[in-house]
Amino acid sequence: MRGVERRSASVFRSPDFLRLWTSTTASGLATWALPFILGLAVLDRSMTAVALGVVLAARTVGFLVAVPVAGVLADRYPRRRIVLWAGLLAAGASPLIALGLGRSTVVMAVAAAVAGAGQGACRPAFQALTAEVVADDRRQEANAAMTLAVRVTTLVAPGLTAVLAVVVDTPALLVATGVLWLAAALLPPRGTARVAVTTARPRFVADFVAGLREARRHPWFLAGLGALTAVIATGYSATGVALPLVSRDRYGTEAVLAAALTAYTLGALVGAVLMARWRPRAQGWVALAGLGAYGVAPVSLLLSVPAPVVVGAYVVAGLGIELFNVPWFTGTQREVEPTMLARVSSLDFLLSYGLAPVGLALIAPAIDHFGARPVLAVCAVVCFAAPAAAALVPSTREFRAPSPGPGGPGR
Known part of the structure; x- marks a missing residue:
């Protein structure tokens, strides 16, 4: 096929990319699994459909608030550090969602907003980190592998969640998403970019406008x-x-x-x-x-x-x-x-x-x-x-x- 280039080695032979890909996949699985787990909670009457809407809306708000902030921070500090703290934030919020299940919609919504913030903070950092650990001539293959993981996750997450729901209860599944976020936080490799870490007072608006x-x-x-x-x-x-x-x-x-x-x-x-x-x-x-x-x-x-x-x-x-x-x-x-x-x-x-x-x-x-x-x-x-x-x-x-x-x- 014209325009197709054959390459001798897969991008997955790079340990750094493999760690980054695994981290991205874990975060994607946790992200896609949460709505289905909460949907199961509605089915077993642990929460109402209205509460489900509130919790998912709170997660979206957390995502949108965190994305621009994380974009600025990931250009000021090492991208791996941003992924670490974002993943830990989402990992810590997941058990709180389980804790609020059937008890407090407010607790669940706040925890979901925090989890959404972790998810949103990861996205620009992952993008920048990919550019650091993969050479320019291999990035298209790397990005294809990343998006392939997202699609496989979309396909697998609902069925996998349904199967696991037969074995464990909904709170345990919510805690399991926290374990996935923990993996996402700890797995990424160190980047190669020389990001200037400064102790100067952050200028968020000015930095975002520069972007x-x-x-x-x-x-x-x-x-x-x-x-x-x-x-x-x-x-x-x-x-x-x-x-x-x-x-x-x-x-x-x-x-x-x-x-x-x-x-x-x-x-x-x-x-x-x-x-x-x-x-x-x-x-x-x-x-x-x-x-x-x-x-x-x-x-x-x-x-x-x-x-x-x-x-x-x-x-x-x-x-x-x-x-x-x-x-x-x-x-x-x-x-x-x-x-x-x-x-x-x-x-x-x-x-x-x-x-x-x-x-x-x-x-x-x-x-x-x-x-x-x-x-x-x-x-x-x-x-x-x-x-x-x-x-x-x-x-x-x-x-x-x-x-x-x-x-x-x-x-």
Whole structure:
């Protein structure tokens, strides 16, 4: 296949990367398992559905508050130290969630917010640490391995949680997520970046603004982030609300819902495996085309098509999102100033993940007011149009700004 490079040694032969990958996987497993464990608590009446919503919302708030703070701290201090303290924070909060189960929703919500803060603090630090321990020519493979772990975790966590629930009770499962966070905290290797640890008074706002200036220096990043945010806030949110309704009302079974979500994950797995080796020449345009492919998901829900077509559309959407993710992370790690990488990554997570709940909150009443079809149509147009508009920015072709000269920025 043209554009595919064969490499003799796997990135997993690096002990440092293997430790980082294992740490990331442990944090991902703990993150994805928590909602399912709490869902089991609702089923056995240990907590109410309202309490579940409050606890998960508190975790999201903790995540969003921590992401920008951690981005600044991970550029001021060693990234491994940030992961350590973030993991320990989440590990300590997990038993408190178990302690509050069936006793106090307030305790559970506060503990979940702390766990969410630990999760959010890890994300930009992991991104920056990957750039430290993996050479530039192996980062695409490394990022593909990272996202592959996320997808496998998404696929495995619900079933594994359900199996374990037969053997142990819900509080024990919550404590087990703390053990996973402990592993995530202790496993990462030392980074190689020379981060200046200073005793000067932290200037959070000034440091975060400096990260914004660095992001503005890369037009491809701003264009890609805008497209990603638009797709997640519209297409992802709309299908999250509409897919269960379509599965129930059009097809008369929840099986379509389960099949479509599984198909999305399987498509993403294929995409991650593909991007571990494929080096397209215009990788930015390929990535944006993959992002735009998410639009087939709302289109399949909009049209009266057989159920297998909906499932196939979600395979395409999952494949496309990884065609975007891997080059996106790799380009950010390559192009952004290393001392600013965690802050710029935090901006990425803050907008893309942060606006997802906003999209969900707005889409549901929009469907109630206008109906599912008009809302899905608008969301499909946005999913196709936003990446296409981003591709008009010249530097998005390769997710690389042209260098003004030897040794200049962007190389």
